[in-house]
Amino acid sequence: MRRLLTLSSFLLLLSIIxxxxxxxxxxxxxxxxxxxxxxPEYCLTCHADLxxxxxxxxVETFGCVTCHGGERLALNADLAHSxxxxxxxxxxxxxxxxxxxxxxxxxxxxxxxxxxxxxVTTSIQSTYAGAIASIRFTFGAQVDLTPRYGINAVTDxxxxxxxxxxxxxxxxxxxxxxxxxxxxxxxxxxxxAMPREGEDYSRxxxxxxxxxxxxxxxxxxIPYTQCNTCHNRGNYDLRTMTxxxxxxxxxxxxxxxxxxIGVFTKCEYTLDCxxxxxxxxxxxxxxxxxxxxxxxxxxxxxxHGTLDELPLTKTLxxxxxxxxxxxxxxxxxxxxxxxxxLVTEKGEPLWNIRILPNGTYEMYGKATRQYFTFRPVMGTAxxxxxxxxxxxYCHECHAVEH
Amino acid sequence: xxxxxxxxxxxxxxxxxxxxxRHTLGAGGTTVFLxxxxxxxxxxxxxxYVPNPEEAALSVQVITYHVPYGGFIRNLHYWSAQLLxxxxxxxxxxxxxxxxxxxxxxxxxxxxxxxxxxxxxLDFTGYILRWDQGICWPLTTGTNLIKTIPFxxxxxxxxxxxxxxxxxxxxxxxxxWHLFGLTIPVVVLGIWxxxxxxxxxxxxxxxxxxxxxNVRISRNELVRREVLTxxxxxxLLVLLSSFFPAPIAPAMIGKPSPDAETRAPWFFxxxxxxLKWGDPFIFGVLIPFGILVILAFIxxxxxxxxxxxxxxxxxxxxxxxxxxxxxxxxxxxILTLLNR
Numbered sequence: 001m002r003r004l005l006t007l008s009s010f011l012l013l014l015s016i017i018x019x020x021x022x023x024x025x026x027x028x029x030x031x032x033x034x035x036x037x038x039x040p041e042y043c044l045t046c047h048a049d050l051x052x053x054x055x056x057x058x059v060e061t062f063g064c065v066t067c068h069g070g071e072r073l074a075l076n077a078d079l080a081h082s083x084x085x086x087x088x089x090x091x092x093x094x095x096x097x098x099x100x101x102x103x104x105x106x107x108x109x110x111x112x113x114x115x116x117x118x119x120v121t122t123s124i125q126s127t128y129a130g131a132i133a134s135i136r137f138t139f140g141a142q143v144d145l146t147p148r149y150g151i152n153a154v155t156d157x158x159x160x161x162x163x164x165x166x167x168x169x170x171x172x173x174x175x176x177x178x179x180x181x182x183x184x185x186x187x188x189x190x191x192x193a194m195p196r197e198g199e200d201y202s203r204x205x206x207x208x209x210x211x212x213x214x215x216x217x218x219x220x221x222i223p224y225t226q227c228n229t230c231h232n233r234g235n236y237d238l239r240t241m242t243x244x245x246x247x248x249x250x251x252x253x254x255x256x257x258x259x260x261i262g263v264f265t266k267c268e269y270t271l272d273c274x275x276x277x278x279x280x281x282x283x284x285x286x287x288x289x290x291x292x293x294x295x296x297x298x299x300x301x302x303x304h305g306t307l308d309e310l311p312l313t314k315t316l317x318x319x320x321x322x323x324x325x326x327x328x329x330x331x332x333x334x335x336x337x338x339x340x341x342l343v344t345e346k347g348e349p350l351w352n353i354r355i356l357p358n359g360t361y362e363m364y365g366k367a368t369r370q371y372f373t374f375r376p377v378m379g380t381a382x383x384x385x386x387x388x389x390x391x392x393y394c395h396e397c398h399a400v401e402h
Numbered sequence: 403x404x405x406x407x408x409x410x411x412x413x414x415x416x417x418x419x420x421x422x423x424r425h426t427l428g429a430g431g432t433t434v435f436l437x438x439x440x441x442x443x444x445x446x447x448x449x450x451y452v453p454n455p456e457e458a459a460l461s462v463q464v465i466t467y468h469v470p471y472g473g474f475i476r477n478l479h480y481w482s483a484q485l486l487x488x489x490x491x492x493x494x495x496x497x498x499x500x501x502x503x504x505x506x507x508x509x510x511x512x513x514x515x516x517x518x519x520x521x522x523x524l525d526f527t528g529y530i531l532r533w534d535q536g537i538c539w540p541l542t543t544g545t546n547l548i549k550t551i552p553f554x555x556x557x558x559x560x561x562x563x564x565x566x567x568x569x570x571x572x573x574x575x576x577x578x579w580h581l582f583g584l585t586i587p588v589v590v591l592g593i594w595x596x597x598x599x600x601x602x603x604x605x606x607x608x609x610x611x612x613x614x615x616n617v618r619i620s621r622n623e624l625v626r627r628e629v630l631t632x633x634x635x636x637x638l639l640v641l642l643s644s645f646f647p648a649p650i651a652p653a654m655i656g657k658p659s660p661d662a663e664t665r666a667p668w669f670f671x672x673x674x675x676x677l678k679w680g681d682p683f684i685f686g687v688l689i690p691f692g693i694l695v696i697l698a699f700i701x702x703x704x705x706x707x708x709x710x711x712x713x714x715x716x717x718x719x720x721x722x723x724x725x726x727x728x729x730x731x732x733x734x735x736i737l738t739l740l741n742r
């Protein structure tokens with residue numbers, strides 16, 4: 001008995017040493033108390049080496065939990081991650097309101113230009129309304145091209161386009177097998193769809209589909225390669241309702257920019273998509289649009305003018321002008337009060353293009369920071385009829401052959 | 403050796419045959435030890451636990467991850483509670499299978515059965531005190547069963563839960579039930595139970611004329627055996643607590659998500675399985691209560707075990723009680739396994 005007691009007390013001591021050893025090898029918790037919440041969180045214990053998300057979302061202010069959710073006190077990975085919003089991507093549109101919303105953040109008023117979520121969820125990039133309407137019309141499920149369905153149901157109470165709402169598209173309730181197959185095969189290109197497999201298509205969903213370039217980053221300097229994860233990667237075959245991957249593997253940017261079938265000018269492949277296409281074109285303007293063509297409006301003449309007219313300009317006199325905000329978020333140009341920048345016919349600032357004293361323009365690439373100068377068309381030898389300004393007219397002379 | 407306080411808690415000598423581990427399985431003594439561990443670890447947890455719906459789950463996370471050795475203490479509390487149910491059940495079966503419940507121990511058998519029921523309720527209330535995503539649906543199911551009882555169901559529900567939506571209101575009630583409403587009766591009944599063991603003549607043995615073995619051991623030896631059992635139980639507890647952490651889930655914000663845990667805690671899985679069969683009052687209340695009544699009546703209406711059979715394993719004279727207890731145990735185990 002005494003021997004048993006000795007042995008068992010020795011084993012008990014050993015097991016207590018095990019507890020001490022187990023405890024001593026736990027990582028030391030790293031506490032962060034974000035100024036916005038004032039509540040301690042311990043995510044940095046494991047994630048201290050993550051890149052900073054963006055200059056606008058400093059971790060000291062926001063912490064991790066404000067956007068990501070999760071159990072802020074847990075030091076066990078499974079528990080800590082179990083209540084995260086949208087898995088690793090809190091900007092997925094299914095959770096974006098909780099993650100990125102709020103009147104002081106991205107679901108504020110239109111007057112404050114904080115209605116980003118409302119813009120995105122009604123935008124053609126999210127609704128895919130034009131494609132759905134086009135297919136339904138083609139296969140006889142609707143009598144015109146007016147959109148009735150989007151990827152998700154959305155409403156717009158203050159419509160400027162006449163479209164007040166879209167119902168959620170349900171391919172299974174469609175009678176026509178081609179529309180059903182469209183639903184199965186062709187719904188991967190709206191921004192909340194999981195991308196197709198393969199590195200070429202690799203992107204996240206929701207806001208991050210465009211704004212996350214690389215691991216744990218948010219940026220407004222979106223390079224064309226990010227757009228290419230959806231655009232320029234192949235074609236849908238409407239006969240078989242299948243996606244045909246692009247089979248060339250372009251090395252030169254000129255080849256990568258558009259599909260081989262395309263015709264384009266030098267600036268169209270030298271610049272990035274966002275250098276010409278504005279915020280409202282790519283992210284929506286808050287209204288439900290019928291298709292891509294009805295939201296895109298920037299043309300060659302927006303920057304270059306015509307033989308009769310110079311491009312529209314605006315002299316910055318208000319320090320709160322949105323142009324300064326945009327230049328602050330993506331500091332490629334040192335805009336100052338008194339600078340004259342180009343604006344579109346809808347009044348959107350082309351804040352990275354500034355008029356020079358000699359009447360020419362300077363431009364900084366938003367994604368590349370490349371510096372360009374260019375002249376207006378007025379006063380050149382261009383012979384184009386000022387009433388025919390769509391890009392295909394310009395391509396007649398200015399297309400790049402290679 | 404001058405007997406210490408702990409030696410004095412024991413009779414000077416006890417029969418050697420019945421003091422063997424293979425006779426008692428050490429179960430009664432182990433429940434006392436586990437309750438002591440539960441008391442100490444529970445008090446330690448109280449230093450950090452915040453019994454308010456917004457902070458309870460977060461304070462459990464603080465205990466688990468940030469208080470030095472807090473996770474270990476919480477695991478000890480959890481594993482002691484789970485082992486307590488198993489060891490209590492083993493103790494109950496041992497008492498039935500060795501016909502130890504016979505006169506004069508019939509009343510103490512009832513005290514023991516009451517302690518067992520209290521231990522189950524303590525386990526359930528303790529589980530609810532996690533107050534995280536994992537507890538809301540089982541809490542709702544469990545407390546709604548109370549409402550199905552005719553006439554007094556609503557009153558009992560209000561008594562247990564405090565009325566309204568259990569997932570919003572039950573925490574304060576359950577905290578008080580766990581710490582006082584159930585623990586104080588356990589302490590009182592436990593001391594009474596131990597007192598009655600001494601008063602009723604110690605471990606059940608055949609009467610002197612029917613004994614074949616009159617060898618006795620001293621209380622010094624008994625205490626040594628108890629200490630050994632305590633050490634072994636401690637090692638088991640420490641190992642379980644080191645390698646198998648107590649369950650925890652994300653904090654509840656409003657209602658839990660629909661994919662939160664819906665399974666009852668393991669000791670109620672058998673009842674939950676029966677709920678799939680039909681009327682919740684019959685399967686969730688009446689049958690479990692009926693089983694308890696059958697167990698309670700074993701010393702009173704089942705055939706009396708022969709005097710010479712008291713304190714011997716599987717005697718013929720209480721065969722019916724053995725069969726009943728076995729059927730109940732197998733029934734509960736099978737239902738538990740079915741609920742996957």
